[in-house]
Amino acid sequence: MKAHDTVRINNDISQLLQRFENIMATTTVDSTSHTTTAVETYQLDVESTALVRAAEDILSLTRSMKETWLFGKLDTLGEDESETKRREELERDAAVIQKAIEDGGILKPAEQ
Numbered sequence: 603m604k605a606h607d608t609v610r611i612n613n614d615i616s617q618l619l620q621r622f623e624n625i626m627a628t629t630t631v632d633s634t635s636h637t638t639t640a641v642e643t644y645q646l647d648v649e650s651t652a653l654v655r656a657a658e659d660i661l662s663l664t665r666s667m668k669e670t671w672l673f674g675k676l677d678t679l680g681e682d683e684s685e686t687k688r689r690e691e692l693e694r695d696a697a698v699i700q701k702a703i704e705d706g707g708i709l710k711p712a713e714q
């Protein structure tokens with residue numbers, strides 16, 4: 603995952619949380635005037651639209667990540683450095699054991 607994807611994810615999550623908090627804060631106002639109700643309705647509309655936009659951006663990001671993974675640009679099955687080093691050490695150990703067996707130094711049948 604690239605750094606800008608991480609920034610995008612963090613930004614979207616903070617937007618979701620902020621918009622949800624703003625919606626909850628708007629619902630706690632205890633006023634019965636028509637003006638206040640109209641303003642609250644407008645704020646709820648703006649905040650819910652922004653909330654949906656942030657959720658859609660997260661969905662867009664996950665879709666692009668799936669496409670990258672499916673079409674081979676995201677190397678999730680490749681070896682990292684530690685796996686490569688471990689594999690090389692195992693191959694070297696196996697070669698040493700194989701040589702010892704071939705030279706007859708190991709696994710000789712017991713003489714009776």
